[in-house]
Amino acid sequence: MIHNPEMECMSREDMTKLQTERLIKTVKTCYEKVPFYRKKMDKMGVKPEDIKSIEDIHRLPFTTKHDLRDEYPFGLQAVLHSEVRRIHASSGTTGKPVVDTYTENDLEMWAEGAARVMAAGDVGPGDTVQVSYGYGLFTGGLGAHDAAAMRGAVQLPTSAGNSEKQIMLMKDFGSTVLACTPSYALHLAECIDKSDKVNIEDMKLRVGFFGAEPWTEGMRKELEEKLHIKAIDIYGLTEMCGPGVGGECECQNGTHLWEDLFYPEIINPDTLEPCAPGEFGELVFTSLKKEAMPILRYRTRDLTRLIYEPCKCGRTAVRMDRILGRSDDMLIIRGVNVFPSTIEAILTEFPVYSPQYFITVDRKDNEDMFDLDVELREEYFSPNPSKQMPYIKPLYDRIVSVIGIKPNIHILPPNTIQRSMGKAKHVNDKRKF
Numbered sequence: 001m002i003h004n005p006e007m008e009c010m011s012r013e014d015m016t017k018l019q020t021e022r023l024i025k026t027v028k029t030c031y032e033k034v035p036f037y038r039k040k041m042d043k044m045g046v047k048p049e050d051i052k053s054i055e056d057i058h059r060l061p062f063t064t065k066h067d068l069r070d071e072y073p074f075g076l077q078a079v080l081h082s083e084v085r086r087i088h089a090s091s092g093t094t095g096k097p098v099v100d101t102y103t104e105n106d107l108e109m110w111a112e113g114a115a116r117v118m119a120a121g122d123v124g125p126g127d128t129v130q131v132s133y134g135y136g137l138f139t140g141g142l143g144a145h146d147a148a149a150m151r152g153a154v155q156l157p158t159s160a161g162n163s164e165k166q167i168m169l170m171k172d173f174g175s176t177v178l179a180c181t182p183s184y185a186l187h188l189a190e191c192i193d194k195s196d197k198v199n200i201e202d203m204k205l206r207v208g209f210f211g212a213e214p215w216t217e218g219m220r221k222e223l224e225e226k227l228h229i230k231a232i233d234i235y236g237l238t239e240m241c242g243p244g245v246g247g248e249c250e251c252q253n254g255t256h257l258w259e260d261l262f263y264p265e266i267i268n269p270d271t272l273e274p275c276a277p278g279e280f281g282e283l284v285f286t287s288l289k290k291e292a293m294p295i296l297r298y299r300t301r302d303l304t305r306l307i308y309e310p311c312k313c314g315r316t317a318v319r320m321d322r323i324l325g326r327s328d329d330m331l332i333i334r335g336v337n338v339f340p341s342t343i344e345a346i347l348t349e350f351p352v353y354s355p356q357y358f359i360t361v362d363r364k365d366n367e368d369m370f371d372l373d374v375e376l377r378e379e380y381f382s383p384n385p386s387k388q389m390p391y392i393k394p395l396y397d398r399i400v401s402v403i404g405i406k407p408n409i410h411i412l413p414p415n416t417i418q419r420s421m422g423k424a425k426h427v428n429d430k431r432k433f
Ligand code: DLL
Pocket: 090, 133, 139, 140, 143, 210, 211, 212, 213, 214, 215, 233, 234, 235, 236, 237, 238, 239, 242, 243, 244, 300, 302, 323, 325, 326
């Protein structure tokens, strides 16, 4: 089901026209209301009048996470504080949080972005959407909540955690939709598997909206099989609004980005030049409709590519490939670039392993050490190391052939790797740089 056919299926020509109109307005607001952007544009010798079409976007300055932290908390705000209705923030790992503020219209726009994704899973009246993303400053909880409301569904705000109760409510209230991180969904699935009180057959779940962290096709298969659902990828970031900057459609074949709201570019992160169509690079967004905190050419650090071929669903909104990872999550081990999600993708090729993993990187005698904790599934596990050997060798060989470095693999008993309620932590890099 398409939530807003006019916007989601607009012809390329009309979309370019709309994007141009909205860009011109956004740039003017940024220049007139946000000293940070006026300074940056003056320094580059660009005036709002120079931006005549969406193609001129390349003349505008980039915005980085660093800039947002420097302007903490409200330096990028373009409206009076009396016009603001909500504040969210993403904690990040270091320093000040990244803040986003919203006017009434911004909240409506955000809810619509996420509602478009839920509509692709046919969410509507009669559905009960169990929102197991965290509620709070994190955008996941309230983002999914408002989208469910816009679709006319029942909102069940369980937030993240307390898995036993989540599962009880899922059964008793007949939740049909689950919204949470894919790692938490996997944890819930494992809890249902283990439970002697409930069975997946007792549940009415039919679709899940999973995002906030990279996940793989293998993980999709696992979640779909274990939870008896269709697993749909939802993408977003606090700086643009939260979940719902884009999402998969029923074809589950790339994430449609809502180009009428956020203009996407792919750039080479080293040269900052645009990448050729279809090439992998860093995703950059310019907000086209945000009022409280409009943002020009925000460097997300997410690495992906854009797919312009038409989608079978009828939506014309450009698609983005799965996110390989963030440039700042990429590990360099013995000189080789490694994305944690590559390990997940490899693990899910082996039915004997669960998709749970933890990477520890350390340096000994000037050499990088790469330790990988994995879990065998219950039915394959034996505490006797000699019985584990036949499973280690194929995984080891596959990792060496895909990423070219040799891991020290440790097989742990089932359910021992720490489970996450929100974004999973897969890496401990102990090296001092
Ligand atoms: O994670 C918003 C969100 C909530 C999205 C719930 C989807 C569902 P932040 O905490 O600001 O916002 O983190 C944004 O998370 O730049 C990506 O690196 C990553 N991310 C978000 N969605 C996906 C996804 C929320 N579907 C950062 N696949 C982004 C891969 C994702 N990575």
